[in-house]
Amino acid sequence: MNENNSTAVRNLQRYLRQLAYHDPEIPMPPVDGVFESQTKASLEAFQRIYGLPVTGVADEETWDTLYAAYRASVAEYSPPECVAIFPKHPNDYELRPGESGFPVLTLQFMLRELRVNYGASLPVELTGLFDEDTEEAVRSFQEKNFLPATGRVGKLTWDLVTDQYNLL
Numbered sequence: 001m002n003e004n005n006s007t008a009v010r011n012l013q014r015y016l017r018q019l020a021y022h023d024p025e026i027p028m029p030p031v032d033g034v035f036e037s038q039t040k041a042s043l044e045a046f047q048r049i050y051g052l053p054v055t056g057v058a059d060e061e062t063w064d065t066l067y068a069a070y071r072a073s074v075a076e077y078s079p080p081e082c083v084a085i086f087p088k089h090p091n092d093y094e095l096r097p098g099e100s101g102f103p104v105l106t107l108q109f110m111l112r113e114l115r116v117n118y119g120a121s122l123p124v125e126l127t128g129l130f131d132e133d134t135e136e137a138v139r140s141f142q143e144k145n146f147l148p149a150t151g152r153v154g155k156l157t158w159d160l161v162t163d164q165y166n167l168l
Contacts, residue, residue, distance in 0.1 A: 006033035012058055015070035016042045022077060025049060086158045095153040099130045107153060110165040111137045117164065118144060 010033040020026040020042060026049065029042040040056040047054045050065050058066070085103050087093050095103055105128040112124055124137040135151040142149045145160055153161070 009033050009035045009039070012043070012063075012066070013039055015066050016046060018070050018073050019046065019066075022073060023049070086155065086162075090155045093154070095130055095158075097130050097132070097135045097151070100128050102128070104128050104130045104134070107138075107158075107161065108134055110161050111141065113168060114141070114161070114164055116168065 013029045013031040020028045026045045027042045029039040139149045139151040
């Protein structure tokens with residue numbers, strides 16, 4: 001089998017596998033680029049469910065239907081897109097006392113929510129202004145997580161706050 005066929009089979013397997021996660025009638029195929037009995041059984045189940053001729057062959061109609069079903073499944077079951085609030089390439093960027101705006105408000109919100117894990121040691125108002133209370137809450141968070149307690153939020157602190165918030 002040449003590389004193009006292997007890539008096409010791998011894509012077919014990925015699409016079927018996505019559908020199989022949410023439909024137990026479709027057997028889970030391997031994703032190895034080799035069209036064998038498991039892949040054929042998965043494809044035949046897909047064809048049966050979608051009212052296509054059950055041939056075990058990915059003709060144009062099957063391929064088009066499979067790809068449309070795959071795209072719909074990804075759209076339905078994928079987590080929501082995230083908003084990058086902190087710069088992707090921070091180059092020593094920090095949120096500091098005196099700054100204001102959405103990133104500061106987001107930081108304050110996450111710190112407030114983390115009080116579940118840290119108790120009252122992270123009291124902070126949602127003002128959008130990086131004030132003394134926010135600085136102290138950041139410093140407390142940093143100390144409890146063995147980070148340098150600067151009271152400023154660089155990438156390391158931002159990532160840890162975000163990771164812990166996401167675990168809630």
